Amino acid sequence: xxxxxxxxxxxxxxxxxxxxxxxxxxxxxxxxxxxxxxxxxxxxxxxxxxxxxxxxxxxxxxxxxxxxxxxxxxxxxxxxxxxxxxxxxxxxxxxxxxxxxxxxxxxxxxxxxxxxxxxxxxxxxxxxxxxxxxxxxxxxxxxxxxxxxxxxxxxxxxxxxxxxxxxxxxxxxxxxxxxxxxxxxxxxxxxxxxxxxxxxxxxxxxxxxxxxxxxxxxxxxxxxxxxxxxxxxxxxxxxxxxxxxxxxxxxxxxxxxxxxxxxxxxxxxxxxxxxxxxxxxxxxxxxxxxxxxxxxxxxxxxxxxxxxxxxxxxxxxxxxxxxxxxxxxxxxxxxxxxxxxxxxxxxxxxxxxxxxxxxxxxxxxxxxxxxxxxxxxxxxxxxxxxxxxxxxxxxxxxxxx
Amino acid sequence: xxxxxxxxxxxxxxxxxxxxxxxxxxxxxxxxxxxxxxxxxxxxxxxxxxxxxxxxxxxxxxxxxxxxxxxxxxxxxxxxxxxxxxxxxxxxxxxxxxxxxxxxxxxxxxxxxxxxxxxxxxxxxxxxxxxxxxxxxxxxxxxxxxxxxxxxxxxxxxxxxxxxxxxxxxxxxxxxxxxxxxxxxxxxxxxxxxxxxxxxxxxxxxxxxxxxxxxxxxxxxxxxxxxxxxxxxxxxxxxxxxxxxxxxxxxxxxxxxxxxxxxxxxxxxxxxxxxxxxxxxxxxxxxxxxxxxxxxxxxxxxxxxxxxxxxxxxxxxxxxxxxxxxxxxxxxxxxxxxxxxxxxxxxxxxxxxxxxxxxxx
Ligand SMILES: Cc1cc2nc3c(=O)[nH]c(=O)nc-3n(C[C@H](O)[C@H](O)[C@H](O)COP(=O)(O)OP(=O)(O)OC[C@H]3O[C@@H](n4cnc5c(N)ncnc54)[C@H](O)[C@@H]3O)c2cc1C
Numbered sequence: 001x002x003x004x005x006x007x008x009x010x011x012x013x014x015x016x017x018x019x020x021x022x023x024x025x026x027x028x029x030x031x032x033x034x035x036x037x038x039x040x041x042x043x044x045x046x047x048x049x050x051x052x053x054x055x056x057x058x059x060x061x062x063x064x065x066x067x068x069x070x071x072x073x074x075x076x077x078x079x080x081x082x083x084x085x086x087x088x089x090x091x092x093x094x095x096x097x098x099x100x101x102x103x104x105x106x107x108x109x110x111x112x113x114x115x116x117x118x119x120x121x122x123x124x125x126x127x128x129x130x131x132x133x134x135x136x137x138x139x140x141x142x143x144x145x146x147x148x149x150x151x152x153x154x155x156x157x158x159x160x161x162x163x164x165x166x167x168x169x170x171x172x173x174x175x176x177x178x179x180x181x182x183x184x185x186x187x188x189x190x191x192x193x194x195x196x197x198x199x200x201x202x203x204x205x206x207x208x209x210x211x212x213x214x215x216x217x218x219x220x221x222x223x224x225x226x227x228x229x230x231x232x233x234x235x236x237x238x239x240x241x242x243x244x245x246x247x248x249x250x251x252x253x254x255x256x257x258x259x260x261x262x263x264x265x266x267x268x269x270x271x272x273x274x275x276x277x278x279x280x281x282x283x284x285x286x287x288x289x290x291x292x293x294x295x296x297x298x299x300x301x302x303x304x305x306x307x308x309x310x311x312x313x314x315x316x317x318x319x320x321x322x323x324x325x326x327x328x329x330x331x332x333x334x335x336x337x338x339x340x341x342x343x344x345x346x347x348x349x350x351x352x353x354x355x356x357x358x359x360x361x362x363x364x365x366x367x368x369x370x371x372x373x374x375x376x377x378x379x380x381x382x383x384x385x386x387x388x389x390x391x392x393x394x395x396x397x398x399x400x401x
Numbered sequence: 402x403x404x405x406x407x408x409x410x411x412x413x414x415x416x417x418x419x420x421x422x423x424x425x426x427x428x429x430x431x432x433x434x435x436x437x438x439x440x441x442x443x444x445x446x447x448x449x450x451x452x453x454x455x456x457x458x459x460x461x462x463x464x465x466x467x468x469x470x471x472x473x474x475x476x477x478x479x480x481x482x483x484x485x486x487x488x489x490x491x492x493x494x495x496x497x498x499x500x501x502x503x504x505x506x507x508x509x510x511x512x513x514x515x516x517x518x519x520x521x522x523x524x525x526x527x528x529x530x531x532x533x534x535x536x537x538x539x540x541x542x543x544x545x546x547x548x549x550x551x552x553x554x555x556x557x558x559x560x561x562x563x564x565x566x567x568x569x570x571x572x573x574x575x576x577x578x579x580x581x582x583x584x585x586x587x588x589x590x591x592x593x594x595x596x597x598x599x600x601x602x603x604x605x606x607x608x609x610x611x612x613x614x615x616x617x618x619x620x621x622x623x624x625x626x627x628x629x630x631x632x633x634x635x636x637x638x639x640x641x642x643x644x645x646x647x648x649x650x651x652x653x654x655x656x657x658x659x660x661x662x663x664x665x666x667x668x669x670x671x672x673x674x675x676x677x678x679x680x681x682x683x684x685x686x687x688x689x690x691x692x693x694x695x696x697x698x699x700x701x702x703x704x705x706x707x708x709x710x711x712x713x714x715x716x717x718x719x720x721x722x723x724x725x726x727x728x729x730x731x732x733x734x735x736x737x738x739x740x741x742x743x744x745x746x747x748x749x750x751x752x753x754x755x756x757x758x759x760x761x762x
Contacts, residue, residue: 001408002471004691004698010403081403286711287630289536290754305692305716312691313684316405323406333684382677389676392683393660400671 004312010085017086021093029094032213033366037205039169040100040213047102080253080318084260088311091264092271095370096213098261105166106130106254107174110190113250114233123192126171131161131219139383141176142185142244146221148177150235153228155191157199157221163377167202167217171195174232175221176247183237185244190232199224210369252331254378256317259334262342262374263310269349269367270303276353296352303345310338329391336384339375346371405691411475418476421446422483430484433604434745437596439487447491452476453498454518461510462518468502470635470700473762474642474693481646482653485749486604488643489561489759496561497524499761500570500581500632504625513568513583525566527557527610528636528758537572537633537757542612544573544582549619551575551582553590553612559756563593563608571612572629572758575622579629583621590615601748632761634696634706637714639760641693644717644753648689651728651746652682658741659731669731678727685724689717697762718754725750 006014024042032040090098107128115123137144146159157177164173172194180187193200203218237243277284277300290298313334320327346368350357357364375381390400407415425443426433433439452473457463473495480488498517501510516522530541542555553573563569569591571582584591594609625631656679659670669675696709728743729736736743752759 001404002406002411002694002698003402003404003701004695005403005702005704007403286708287538287633289534289538290715292534292536301712301715302719305712305719308695308712309688309692309716312695313688315403316687316691319403319405329683330687333687336680337684337688382673385677385680386673388680388683389670389673392656393670393676393679395660395670395676399668400673400676 010082013082014085014089017089018092021089025090025093025097029097029213029363029366030360032094032096033210034212036207036212037168037215040097043097043101046104078322078324080256080321081315084256084314084318087257087260088264088267091261092268093264094213095261095265095374096211098264099165099211099214100169102169103127105170107170107172107192109254110174110232110250111192118229119192119232123172126194127166127169128192129164129166129170129173131164131173132176133163134160135162139380142188144176144178144188145181146175146177147181148179148189148191148231150179150228151225154225155228155231157191157193157224157226159221160203161219161221163206164217164219165214165377167219168205168215173200173219175219177221179235180237185241186239187237188244188247189235190247191226192230192232193221193224193226197224197226209372210366211373249328251378252317252326252328253321255331255335255384256314256321256327258374258378259310259314259317259338262335262338262371263307263314265367265371265374266303266307266310266338266342266345269346269364269371270300270307272362272364273300273303273349273352276356299348299352303348306341306345310334310341313337329388332379332384332387332391335374335379336381336388339381339384342371342374343368407475411472414472415475415479417450418447418479422479426480426483426487430487430604430742430745431739433484433487435603435739437603438606439484439490439604443487444491447480448494448520453492453494454520456502457498457514457518458510461514463514468499470638470697470762471694474638474697477639477642477760477762478646478649478690478693481643482650483646484604485643485647485752486602488646489602490605492760493523493525493561494520496526496636496759496761497568497570499635500526500623500628503631503635504581504623504628506624508620509583509623516567522568523562523566524568524570525561525563526570526572526636526758526761527560527563528572529557529559529756531556531558531609538579540572540574540579542571542573544571544575544580544622546575546619547616550616551619551622553582553584553615553617556609556611558597558609559599559607559759560593560610561605561607561759563610564596564606569610570623581623581629581632582617583623584612584615584617588615588617601745601750601752630707633758634710635700635761636758637710638693638696638700638706638762640753640757641689641696641710641713641717642762643760644714644721644750645686645689645693647746647750647753648682648717648721648724649686651725651743651750652679652686654741654743654746655679655682655728655731662732675731678731682724682727685720689720689724692716700762714753721750721753 105128107130111123132141148155148157175191175193178187199222201220203220206216317327317330317334350364350368454463455466456468459465544551544553567586569584590613592611597607662669692713696706696713699706699709725747729747
């Protein structure tokens with residue numbers, strides 16, 4: 001039964017997290033933007049909070065399942081919807097800080113998805129970053145050149161990984177490497193590399209446009225040796241691209257999360273705009289012909305409308321995942337829309353704010369910088385369009401390059 | 402509980418209408434548009450489903466089922482994916498019925514609804530006015546109370562099927578509030594003009610209606626407090642559903658065309674410049690539908706949906722232009738020729754943000 005009313009348990013969750021974001025993240029948002037690379041110690045309180053990494057087959061589930069979360073259409077499995085709702089609120093507070101929450105890295109999500117019990121035992125309490133990107137391999141993640149060769153009981157890794165989120169702060173990194181270059185994509189496996197392994201070196205940290213509270217760095221793997229059982233999943237190189245597709249499938253869960261980050265930042269900008277509009281005695285009554293009101297009001301309504309559209313596309317993708325529906329298209333749709341319009345909304349807010357949109361005394365300029373990354377990582381906007389287009393046109397990657 | 406999946410009943414309705422549109426409308430829409438009319442039996446085919454009668458109480462001859470804004474949004478999208486004029490014309494009784502159910506007194510319901518339940522009666526809503534800076538919230542048409550009567554003065558345009566309607570519901574300013582007034586066909590002082598010639602919605606007969614010292618009895622005023630606002634919300638969500646439907650039609654046509662059309666030795670869809678437009682059309686049509694459903698969900702829950710309805714119409718109005726424009730662009734010069742429906746979708750899509758109140762959910 002179709003119903004897009006926000007359920008009570010989500011509304012309550014949003015309220016609770018918003019309070020947290022308001023009292024813990026917002027007050028230090030500017031500080032860690034200015035002090036790039038400083039560790040936000042305020043985040044220690046979130047250690048262990050499952051925000052990005054959700055243990056799948058583990059019992060953790062059900063925390064949010066209050067009495068309200070019942071009825072015929074309640075999510076059967078998973079907490080994707082509540083996760084994206086939490087993320088939006090946290091990013092309303094500060095996106096860079098959300099990305100810096102201890103033990104909630106993208107690597108944690110990857111580990112939680114496939115780790116064996118023994119691996120969970122060893123890595124479960126670590127902060128895990130994710131290293132796919134290389135200098136020569138960005139959007140085309142199937143072309144990575146980092147190699148892993150089995151020597152006795154150890155894998156020997158060689159290569160360079162760039163743009164690794166949480167590079168400095170993490171305890172270990174999930175590294176994509178190929179065990180067989182000739183096998184192409186099916187030769188790609190992921191390995192857990194602890195920070196103190198010999199031959200594993202954090203080369204430098206980047207200076208960025210935005211999300212400066214989040215540290216981004218380059219690793220060099222120079223004959224880096226890790227135990228054989230640090231490989232995630234099977235070491236066997238299967239025919240075809242099924243294995244690689246499986247790895248890519250985790251993006252169906254993470255892309256709505258990034259879409260939600262964009263939504264959270266854009267909402268921060270929209271809320272600030274609303275505050276300023278009301279302060280100036282303009283009423284927003286959602287009734288007059290949009291062409292009979294001031295330009296600022298119409299622009300504001302459009303920002304709100306796009307924001308709502310971003311959220312609805314995102315919630316749909318997450319809800320589908322919760323209900324075990326294949327959501328590859330919808331996940332990319334949410335990120336394509338939210339990535340792009342998050343950028344446009346935050347830019348527009350600065351424009352409408354005039355001098356208040358250009359000063360570092362306000363956060364609006366920061367939101368414009370922070371938001372931009374959401375159209376880049378976890379697959380650029382173009383890559384999302386490519387995925388959506390291939391799916392709706394029913395064309396293969398060979399037919400539509 | 403939140404759900405993005407339509408119910409069984411909603412799916413059955415959607416599929417029924419999809420078939421109806423496929424068999425009656427898709428292939429005929431071009432001729433209908435050129436001839437500027439819809440064959441009466443096409444309209445009957447939809448009305449036979451009884452969706453208009455469904456919410457009319459049994460005592461007045463209907464089925465007495467709860468009215469469902471979500472179901473109505475699904476219906477309007479589906480019909481508009483065939484032809485927007487057809488969607489408006491075939492569902493027109495529901496517009497009048499919805500207003501009466503929400504705002505009418507018992508006496509008014511008893512007087513008007515039975516004829517609608519019997520399917521014998523056409524009724525319409527006159528809201529738009531032919532003037533610059535028209536605003537549905539501020540009608541220039543007035544209804545002045547004078548000794549047991551209301552006297553209506555003003556001009557309305559884009560009144561669907563005004564020439565055929567037995568009753569026209571007129572939005573007018575009365576004192577310092579907005580009200581809705583029933584004017585029966587043939588009332589002195591009301592003149593229904595010729596069929597209008599418009600940019601789009603050619604299949605739909607619309608008329609300009611003039612009111613000059615048009616006197617109606619006091620009891621023809623719909624009484625429900627705040628009713629005008631609520632009706633406007635329902636019409637805005639309906640306009641959003643129509644915008645979704647016409648945009649979807651453009652998207653689907655362009656998508657299929659892009660796979661067939663070969664240039665430079667390959668289907669044009671194999672080029673990103675084209676494929677990315679198709680992708681954007683796909684997710685924006687979904688976004689339009691979700692915005693519509695979101696507002697309809699609020700209405701269905703009985704909540705005030707002022708904001709949601711406003712944003713849904715604003716969004717779909719903007720996007721209908723963008724998406725139907727893309728539709729023409731994907732076809733290139735062929736898109737400009739009336740043989741292909743995308744040019745019609747482009748003209749019709751313009752109506753969403755220009756106009757108000759052509760249907761209700
Ligand atoms: C702050 C930050 C944090 C990051 N965190 C991580 C992380 O934790 N782990 C990790 O592995 N990576 C991370 N990344 C890397 C990120 O995922 C990549 O930057 C991104 O995937 C794009 O790759 P690229 O920068 O090499 O751009 P390129 O792939 O070189 O793309 C350049 C441009 O070309 C376009 N393009 C590329 N291919 C196509 C195509 N086939 N069709 C159309 N257009 C195309 C792109 O859309 C883009 O506009 C991070 C990056 C940043 C900036």
